[in-house]
Amino acid sequence: MEYLFETESDENGGVPGNFEEVLRDVEWALMRVSNMGSPSRSTLPSWPPVHVLTAVGSRSLRDDDPAKVNAARQLIDAYYWRSLFTNRHERQANDRLHEDLEELSSVLKGEREVGTMRIFSDQHHPLYPSEWLAESVGWIGKSRIGKALVAGVLASKTTPVDWITGEFLRATHIRQLEQERNLDRHHVFPKKVLLEAGVPEREINNGLNGVVLDRRTNRQFWKYPPHEYVANVTRKKGITEGELRERIEGHLVPYEEMISVTGKTHVRYSKFRLARARLLMETIRQLAQPPQ
Structure with a gap:
């Protein structure tokens, strides 16, 4: 789903070859935000973090270890709430969404620590008082x-x-x-x-x-x-x-x-x-x- 963040169209006119997988990831992302209190379009606070959730996709939860699946879901959910209750996306939204995607993916792969993600930094993006x-x-x-x-x-x-x-x-x-x-x-x-x-x-x-x-x-x-x-x-x-x-x-x-x-x-x-x-x-x- 990374094509959401691309600026150049490809030879397929922007339609990804794995379209069915994309649809599954979209469905999964919408189900997650629905379970997090936004069950309809009129109650959804913001679309940009949904794009990131879709790009991370249900693939991040395909693991045989329940503890890893639970930690991944908790990370993704926490990211969504930080997106809604901080100023993270009030400026330079597209650049920051791309950065969020890369950082989330790296954490889920075990390549970096959660604390290094900028969106979780109280110094840069504290929750609204x-x-x-x-x-x-x-x-x-x-x-x-x-x-x-x-x-x-x-x-x-x-x-x-x-x-x-x-x-x-x-x-x-x-x-x-x-x-x-x-x-x-x-x-x-x-x-x-x-x-x-x-x-x-x-x-x-x-x-x-x-x-x-x-x-x-x-x-x-x-x-x-x-x-x-x-x-x-x-x-x-x-x-x-x-x-x-x-x-x-x-x-x-x-x-x-x-x-x-x-x-x-x-x-x-x-x-x-x-x-x-x-x-x-x-x-x-x-x-x-x-x-x-």
């Missing part, structure tokens, strides 16, 4: 990093569920909701509430204020402060507060900061974003940790 995410990340339906935050939630060990239906938001269910046009991107602190409190729209649409839910669930919440809609759901839907809390926290949402009524709305909202950023980055650091 929580404080920056709390102030600057864009919305989960548009921004690359916003979408990456959702992927981190869906790929976490919590296996999030819809807050009212209780259905697991796995890849198949996300795709089903999208096909039915029933996948909504919910503002945890509703836009109406924050606008009335004078919060700028840029802050309202911070990705840390977003979770993916069934549209029918989202419609229960759109105009009430969080502490009110939580009370409404427990009263009207037969869901205990403990159960609802568990479902909400499964999206890496800090429940206490979410339902707090102490202080002004914009102050509570700022504290919520920072608390959620820290929760999410704990998970991202684990996902982005390569094998030692």
Whole structure:
């Protein structure tokens, strides 16, 4: 799949001779990112690292030693998360992708150490700090990093569920909701509430204020402060507060900061974003940790 990085066309018009093998590698790469929280095109944060995964290909996991296969998968997955949560590909993307491919291939062949890969260098490409995410990340339906935050939630060990239906938001269910046009991107602190409190729209649409839910669930919440809609759901839907809390926290949402009524709305909202950023980055650091 290295032809993805070539600049000159070959005599076959750019179509590789091993086309069937290429298709298998593409399928494998798409399955990997689907399992890592991006089950559809609209939920995929970024295509460039998928190209690298495709180029490395399922061939990297063809080994009789389970330990080697597991280490290879962990390395490839960690590379993907570092691609999403660092500035590695914000500049000179094509050159850096080619460099990533060569370095990954060398590590998988045992020719170099993981620590020598530039993308895993905290000096050159540290993970985004929580404080920056709390102030600057864009919305989960548009921004690359916003979408990456959702992927981190869906790929976490919590296996999030819809807050009212209780259905697991796995890849198949996300795709089903999208096909039915029933996948909504919910503002945890509703836009109406924050606008009335004078919060700028840029802050309202911070990705840390977003979770993916069934549209029918989202419609229960759109105009009430969080502490009110939580009370409404427990009263009207037969869901205990403990159960609802568990479902909400499964999206890496800090429940206490979410339902707090102490202080002004914009102050509570700022504290919520920072608390959620820290929760999410704990998970991202684990996902982005390569094998030692």
